[in-house]
Amino acid sequence: LRALADLDPxxxxxxxxxxxxxxxxxxxxxxxxxxxxLPTPLLGTGTVSGLLERVGGLEGxxxxxxxxxxxxxxxxPEAVLGRTAADLSTGEALxxxxxxxxSGHPDVLLLDEPTGPLDPQATTRVEAWIREQxxxxxxxxxxxxxxxxAARMGDGLLYLEGGRLHGPETDPRKFSAIMERLxxxxxxxxxxx
Amino acid sequence: MPAEGPIQLDALELALAAALILFNxxxxxxxxxxxxxxxxxxxxxxVAQLLLVGLVLEWVFGLSHPAAVTGxxxxxxxxxxxxxxxxxxxxxxxxxxxxxxxxxxxxxxxxGVALVGVxxxxxxxxxxxxxxxxxMVLGNTLNGIALGMDRALTGLRRERGYIELLLxxxxxxxxxxxxxxxxxxxVGTTPxxxxxxxxxxxxLPGMMTGxxxxxxxxxxAVKYQIMIFFLIAAGTALGTVGxxxxxxxxxxxxxxxxxxxxxxxx
Numbered sequence: 001l002r003a004l005a006d007l008d009p010x011x012x013x014x015x016x017x018x019x020x021x022x023x024x025x026x027x028x029x030x031x032x033x034x035x036x037x038l039p040t041p042l043l044g045t046g047t048v049s050g051l052l053e054r055v056g057g058l059e060g061x062x063x064x065x066x067x068x069x070x071x072x073x074x075x076x077p078e079a080v081l082g083r084t085a086a087d088l089s090t091g092e093a094l095x096x097x098x099x100x101x102x103s104g105h106p107d108v109l110l111l112d113e114p115t116g117p118l119d120p121q122a123t124t125r126v127e128a129w130i131r132e133q134x135x136x137x138x139x140x141x142x143x144x145x146x147x148x149x150a151a152r153m154g155d156g157l158l159y160l161e162g163g164r165l166h167g168p169e170t171d172p173r174k175f176s177a178i179m180e181r182l183x184x185x186x187x188x189x190x191x192x193x
Numbered sequence: 194m195p196a197e198g199p200i201q202l203d204a205l206e207l208a209l210a211a212a213l214i215l216f217n218x219x220x221x222x223x224x225x226x227x228x229x230x231x232x233x234x235x236x237x238x239x240v241a242q243l244l245l246v247g248l249v250l251e252w253v254f255g256l257s258h259p260a261a262v263t264g265x266x267x268x269x270x271x272x273x274x275x276x277x278x279x280x281x282x283x284x285x286x287x288x289x290x291x292x293x294x295x296x297x298x299x300x301x302x303x304x305g306v307a308l309v310g311v312x313x314x315x316x317x318x319x320x321x322x323x324x325x326x327x328x329m330v331l332g333n334t335l336n337g338i339a340l341g342m343d344r345a346l347t348g349l350r351r352e353r354g355y356i357e358l359l360l361x362x363x364x365x366x367x368x369x370x371x372x373x374x375x376x377x378x379x380v381g382t383t384p385x386x387x388x389x390x391x392x393x394x395x396x397l398p399g400m401m402t403g404x405x406x407x408x409x410x411x412x413x414a415v416k417y418q419i420m421i422f423f424l425i426a427a428g429t430a431l432g433t434v435g436x437x438x439x440x441x442x443x444x445x446x447x448x449x450x451x452x453x454x455x456x457x458x459x
Contacts, residue, residue, distance in 0.1 A: 007357055007450055027448040032363035042354030044372065058364050100362055 001110045001141070005036030017108070032060050035106035037114055041093040043085030048096060051085065055100055062103055070099030074125050091117040095126070102129055109133065111142040115149065127153060145183075147176035199407045211236070250324065259318040266304075266327050270297040273331040277338040277436070283346040285455045291439045295338060299432035300330045307424050329400060329421055330428040333385055337429035338436040341381025345437045346456070348373045349444055353451055366449040370441050381433035385426050392422065 003010040006022055015022040022030055043051055048071075049064070056064040071080060074095040085093065098114060109130065115123040131153070134140050144150050150157060156168030157175050159182060169178060214236050221228040253261050274296035278288050304327045308314070314322045349356075352373055359369040392398055393415075400421055404414035446452055 005361060006448060007360065009450065027360070028363040028365050031361055036361045038354055038357055038361070040354060042352065042358065044352070044355040055359070055362050058359070058362060058368055060363055097358060100358075104362065 001036060001112055001143070004108075004141070005034060005110055006030055007036065028059065032104060033106055034108040034110065035101040035104060036110040037094075037097055037101055037112055039112040039116075041090070041097040043088070043093055043096060045085065047082060047084050048088070049081040051096070052081070052100075067100055067103045070103040071096065073129060074099050075122050089117075091119070091122065094118065095122060098126060098129075102133060105133070105136075105138075107138055109138055109140045109142075111140065113143055113145070115144075115146075123149075145179075147179040150175045150179060211240075250320070253324070254320045257318070257320060259316075262318040262320050262323050265320075265324060266301070267297065269324075269328060269331055270300050273300075273335045274338075277335050277342065280339040281342055281346060282459050283343075283350065284457055284459055285346075285440070285444055287443060288440070291436065291443070292338065292342075295432055295435040295439060296331065296334060299428050299435060300327055300334055303424050303428040303431065304330055307420065311420055325400070326421070326424065330424050333425040334428045334432035336384060337381040337433040340384070341377045341433040341437045342440055344377040344380040345373060345440050346444075348376065349441070349451060350453075350456070353453075356445075356449075356451065360449045364449070366445055366447065369449050370445055374437055374441060377437040378430075378433050381437065382426075382430050385429045389422055389426065392418070398422075 002008040004015060006015070006027060017025065017030060017033060025033070044054075046054070052064040052067045055061055055067065068081070072078075076092060076095055076099070080088070080092060080096070088096065094114070094117060101109070111130070114130070115126050118126065127149075130140060130142075142153065144153075151172040154172060154175060156170045157178060158165060158167040159169075159178060160166070161182060169175065214232065217232045218229055220226070221232060249265070253265050271293045274292035274294075275289065277296065278284070278292040281288065304323065307326060308317055308323060312322055312326075317323070356369045356373065388396075398418050398421075401414045401418035404417060405411055409417075444452055444455055
């Protein structure tokens, strides 16, 4: 995922977006189109509203108000804006990250356990927004260890087994059997897309 | 210069001063600090190094040749650069040449401007001016570079997730490392700003004290000290900015990717 997000040079192979090599795009242009959610969100040392302003000041990004709407949509109370990043729980910080990424309307979403630390209610809100963007044409690559979530959200399952990439398996009914088998052998790193 | 120089110190008098180090030794023993050896080694190094430098300076002063003065200056700057890098816990390949280059560049530029534009001794390479001025700039720039680099390098590791979040949101390299670079420059230049604010109130700067001891009228000594403070502040700022941006440029590639494979722990 990090290589796809252009945060690490690929160990092998090449990365292309819409048939053009990733290196042909400017780095900000590419990453606005291919948004990557880091597994452990770090939001800096300022307040959340400071972060929103900072991100709103980047070229090609929406205004801070749009991102604030995103925070509300993921169930974060207004009071979160005044708090510093260090005071947020992991789940809150993750939702802030997701709101920032999703309000940029990327073409491709790379998600690394985006609902891991979230409660069921917040998980539903996150899934609904991602579903909406997928329906609008975004490609979503999602790593998950939750077979029910994979079956609920995924159209195809890619998985690593014996050091090789398998799939995509496109029958959601088969997802949980594959994931449980991988879980037992502890090589599991399934990706639902 | 007044006709009579300062009172000369002879070996016996220096030995008496050296006896004061016994206080450090006694405190270390009484409180079981285990520092006796370190104190003895540090005091010994100080005496040996200063005597050696005294001899080298006498020699260079005797030559009074531009090549000798410039050569000694380069040597001093490279040693200072080495020391700034030696204080880093996190390093990368190419860090030594960067430290040397930044140190030579910033200190020579600032000292050169002051020599040509402010003090204007004839000839310009008169070692009595060039060497002490350069030395003071180096000592302080060294601190700024060491602190700024440390903040930048440890921060790159600690704040990697934040930098990558900004990148993922479409930040350019410059936008993504801006906060870290600012912090690092602030950390590196704060000591000299603080030093200026307390100068003369809490501390009597060493050079001014030295000039007064050697018989210079206090107001003349103060004027020199003021000039030196501005030199030091400018040198520290240039050196710190150069070292911070140089390090970050080396470790964050043109697409903003943090090349942590280039980092290594000491």
